[in-house]
Amino acid sequence: xxxxxxxxxVGFDLDGVIIDHTANKMRIAARYGYSLxxxxxxxxxxxxxxxxxxxxxxxxQMYDDTDEALSAPLIxxxxxxxxxxxxxxxxxxxxxxxxxxxxxxxxxxRRELWGRYFNPGNTFFVDRMEDKxxxxxxxxxxxxxxxxxxxxxxxxxxxxxxxxxxxxxxQEQTMFHRVSNWAALGVLLGIASQ
Numbered sequence: 001x002x003x004x005x006x007x008x009x010v011g012f013d014l015d016g017v018i019i020d021h022t023a024n025k026m027r028i029a030a031r032y033g034y035s036l037x038x039x040x041x042x043x044x045x046x047x048x049x050x051x052x053x054x055x056x057x058x059x060x061q062m063y064d065d066t067d068e069a070l071s072a073p074l075i076x077x078x079x080x081x082x083x084x085x086x087x088x089x090x091x092x093x094x095x096x097x098x099x100x101x102x103x104x105x106x107x108x109x110r111r112e113l114w115g116r117y118f119n120p121g122n123t124f125f126v127d128r129m130e131d132k133x134x135x136x137x138x139x140x141x142x143x144x145x146x147x148x149x150x151x152x153x154x155x156x157x158x159x160x161x162x163x164x165x166x167x168x169x170x171q172e173q174t175m176f177h178r179v180s181n182w183a184a185l186g187v188l189l190g191i192a193s194q
Contacts, residue, residue, distance in 0.1 A: 014096035016147030077182030082117040101125035
């Protein structure tokens with residue numbers, strides 16, 4: 001029998017944790033004359049490399065409803081990681097900031113996650129970064145996984161904030177737990193060997 005203190009409720013960001021936009025960011029940036037390496041593509045780094053207007057243009061195209069935007073694959077291990085959470089009975093929620101949530105839902109459907117791992121009961125979209133904390137508090141999230149440290153910094157209600165650093169390039173960030181892949185996330189959540 002577990003106590004309330006060791007109950008795990010996990011929250012996830014979508015982009016950069018479940019969906020991999022690396023190739024699309026590189027392709028769109030190239031159209032504007034910028035050559036990016038995969039390690040340049042995490043949002044925390046990309047904002048420092050590109051002019052603000054170009055970065056905004058990349059975001060708009062990447063989160064659009066075009067075939068290119070909808071071609072973004074899953075982060076390696078995400079499908080199996082979500083399956084393991086469900087198998088272990090760990091409640092989880094998607095809390096994503098998207099200007100047009102329907103575009104994200106189309107992408108989730110294309111990746112065969114809607115209905116299998118996500119549904120209207122565990123999927124939430126917010127307008128502002130700080131709104132993620134409001135939803136997380138309401139859902140009693142104990143662990144939140146995001147690829148942006150500035151978002152995690154705005155989530156004080158979450159005991160365990162986890163930076164998903166798939167490229168291993170956010171080394172300066174030491175405030176949060178850090179994982180580089182879904183296997184490491186499983187270990188951190190204690191579900192890897194269950």
